[in-house]
Amino acid sequence: MKTPRIAEAVGNIDGELVSGAIEYGKIRKKRRFLQIGSIAACLVAVIVAAAIIIPMLDGGITVVIGGIERDYKSTVSGSESNIEFPWEYKLVYEKFDTVEYNGMKYTSRGRGIDISLLDSVIGECTAEGFDFYSDKTYTETFSVRKIRGVSENRLIAVGRDSDYYVYFVDKIKCPETLGELIDEYNLCETLALNEFSVNEGYSEKGYYRINEDDYIWKILLECKNAEICVETDAWDRGNKNYLSFTATSEALGVYKRVFYVTEDGYVSTNVFDYSHVYYIGKEASDKIISYAKDNSNKAASTQYEYTIAGTVTEIGDGYVLIDDSVLCRKKDDGIVFKVLTEDMIIRRYVEFMGVKVGDTVAVKFQSEIVLGEDNSVRGAVSMYKGIVVDGGVAVPE
Numbered sequence: 001m002k003t004p005r006i007a008e009a010v011g012n013i014d015g016e017l018v019s020g021a022i023e024y025g026k027i028r029k030k031r032r033f034l035q036i037g038s039i040a041a042c043l044v045a046v047i048v049a050a051a052i053i054i055p056m057l058d059g060g061i062t063v064v065i066g067g068i069e070r071d072y073k074s075t076v077s078g079s080e081s082n083i084e085f086p087w088e089y090k091l092v093y094e095k096f097d098t099v100e101y102n103g104m105k106y107t108s109r110g111r112g113i114d115i116s117l118l119d120s121v122i123g124e125c126t127a128e129g130f131d132f133y134s135d136k137t138y139t140e141t142f143s144v145r146k147i148r149g150v151s152e153n154r155l156i157a158v159g160r161d162s163d164y165y166v167y168f169v170d171k172i173k174c175p176e177t178l179g180e181l182i183d184e185y186n187l188c189e190t191l192a193l194n195e196f197s198v199n200e201g202y203s204e205k206g207y208y209r210i211n212e213d214d215y216i217w218k219i220l221l222e223c224k225n226a227e228i229c230v231e232t233d234a235w236d237r238g239n240k241n242y243l244s245f246t247a248t249s250e251a252l253g254v255y256k257r258v259f260y261v262t263e264d265g266y267v268s269t270n271v272f273d274y275s276h277v278y279y280i281g282k283e284a285s286d287k288i289i290s291y292a293k294d295n296s297n298k299a300a301s302t303q304y305e306y307t308i309a310g311t312v313t314e315i316g317d318g319y320v321l322i323d324d325s326v327l328c329r330k331k332d333d334g335i336v337f338k339v340l341t342e343d344m345i346i347r348r349y350v351e352f353m354g355v356k357v358g359d360t361v362a363v364k365f366q367s368e369i370v371l372g373e374d375n376s377v378r379g380a381v382s383m384y385k386g387i388v389v390d391g392g393v394a395v396p397e
Contacts (some may be wrong), residue, residue, distance in 0.1 A: 002121065016103075017274070019245060025191040028301065034250040043324050061075060063307070065306070065335075065337070065369050066369045066370055066371030067264065070102065070328070071328070072324075073328065073329045074327045074388050074389060075389055076309040076327070076361070076362045076388055076389075077389050083182065084132050085352060086131065086134075086352065087129075087131040087136075088244060089348040089352050091345070091383065092159065092165060093108040093111075094110075094116065096107075096127035096128070096129045096142075098128075098167075099125040099127040099142065099158055099167055100125060100127075101124075101125035101156060101158075101216045102123065104169055105171075106125075106156060106168060106169055106170075107169075108158075108165060108167050109165070109166040109168055109252075109254040110165075110276045111250070111251055111255065112164065112166075113147065113164050113165065113251065114250065115145075115162050115164060117148055118145040118146065118157050119145060119146040119148050120145065121144065121145050122144055122146050122156075123144045123237050124141050124144060124232070125142055125144050125156075125158060126139065127139070127140050128331040131171050136188065137362075142159055142160060143160055144156050144158055145157045145158075145164060148186070148189075148251070150184070150185055150186050150190065150252075151183075151185070153172075153184070154168065154169055154172070154184050155168050155185070155252065163280050165253075166251075166253030166275075168272075170273075174228055174272075174274065175276070175321060176227060176266065177226060177228070178219075178220065178223055178225075178228075178278040178280065179224025179226075180224075182220065182224065185252060186251075188217045190249050191259070192213060192248075193216050193245045194210050194211070194213055194245075195207070195208070195241045195245065195246040195299065195302065196209075196210070196244055196245040196246065196292060196296075197208050197243070197244045198243060199237070199243070200241050201237065201240065202238060204244075205282065206382070207298070207299045207300065207301045207302075208293075208296035208299055209296055209299040210292055210296040215291050216288050216328075218266070219284050219287050219288050219291075220280070220288075223280035223284050226267075226279055226280045227278065227279065228276065228277065228278055229278065237262075241260045241262070241263045241380055242266075244260055245258065245259040245261070245294065246258070247259045247271050248363065249271070252271060254271050256304055258270055259271065260283050261288050262280070262285060263285060263286070264282060264285070265282040265283075265285045266279055266280070267280055267285070290357060304366075305364045305365065305366055305381075306365045306369045307323070307362050307363065308322055308337050308339065308362070308365075308369065309327060309363070310324035310325065310360070310361070311323050311325070311358065312355060312358065312359045312360075312361055314349055314357065315355075318340060318341055318342055318348065319338050319340050319341055320339045320341055320346070320355075320375070321336050321337070322336075324336075324337070326360070335378075335379070336375060337371075337375045337377060338374050338377065339363050339376075339380055340376055340377065340378040345380060345381060345382075346363065346382075349384075353385075355383065355385065360386050360387060360388055361384065361386065363380045364382045364383070365377070365379055365380050365385045366381050371383065
């Protein structure tokens with residue numbers, strides 16, 4: 001059997017901080033990639049990593065899991081890896097990360113979409129995938145459905161029966177105006193602007209939630225003629241005051257990206273991978289910012305990901321038991337969590353990666369952890385092995 005290809009990434013880093021450091025690594029200048037900017041962003045990410053690891057050395061960590069506050073003296077340090085799983089352990093969008101439809105190439109966003117967000121089938125697409133382990137190429141045909149209100153020249157849903165995934169056109173011209181962007185992605189319906197932070201440069205001054213975003217979209221629709229700023233590398237948040245809205249959309253296949261509105265009249269978003277910056281004018285941005293501040297309530301900041309960590313004590317049919325006693329200040333305070341492995345996402349870490357009883361692991365979730373009976377929890381997105389470090393961080397070789 002061939003050795004799996006694993007690209008290691010530093011563990012124990014708040015994903016929101018890292019994404020904030022690299023979110024503008026993919027920016028277009030005259031429709032070309034800024035490779036130097038990407039390298040610089042990576043260096044920033046390393047600096048951020050160091051900045052948030054060092055404070056752990058002096059004390060414990062408070063973590064809330066399913067509403068239960070956990071007072072930990074230790075952390076689990078390790079590497080969350082990008083693993084090349086064998087064909088039988090891959091999800092559909094991993095097997096076929098690109099598809100051809102109507103003469104265009106689409107790339108998977110790696111996220112599912114509920115059929116309630118889709119219109120009827122509009123055609124079929126051919127997908128080709130390669131298994132690294134067997135050196136075999138697979139070809140399959142899938143149904144293509146239109147995402148409600150979204151142009152099929154931008155996004156499509158690919159799948160069968162009730163299982164569909166979002167695919168996007170990668171190499172495509174940016175919409176020239178804000179109106180074109182809103183219309184082609186149906187943003188008024190597909191993107192909610194409810195949670196935001198107030199920012200001065202790169203410093204966050206508070207988190208807030210607004211119940212109704214209709215007025216914000218009303219103002220943005222009045223700016224439909226706002227043109228894209230091509231020289232986006234000159235746009236720097238470091239000297240601006242702005243609101244940063246959390247941009248999560250199942251219809252668009254994105255999770256916790258950003259939509260900025262600046263005091264000096266710009267809107268910018270990385271929802272579409274590359275930075276889209278439009279100038280709407282100071283008057284319009286003032287209306288949006290004032291409305292958001294006047295109609296919101298203070299809120300707690302949300303994590304990019306949630307984690308359950310500890311020692312594997314049992315592996316059963318459809319579940320893994322993880323005891324966090326090893327992290328607690330008092331061993332008797334430990335809780336055993338039952339991570340369900342009903343689908344392939346976590347089960348493959350046990351069956352293929354060899355996670356076993358006695359291993360120290362961390363399991364990550366992108367939705368807030370909700371405990372069921374027997375502290376059971378579903379919806380995990382990844383697992384990795386690690387080591388326990390009292391009050392500090394160490395990454396195993």
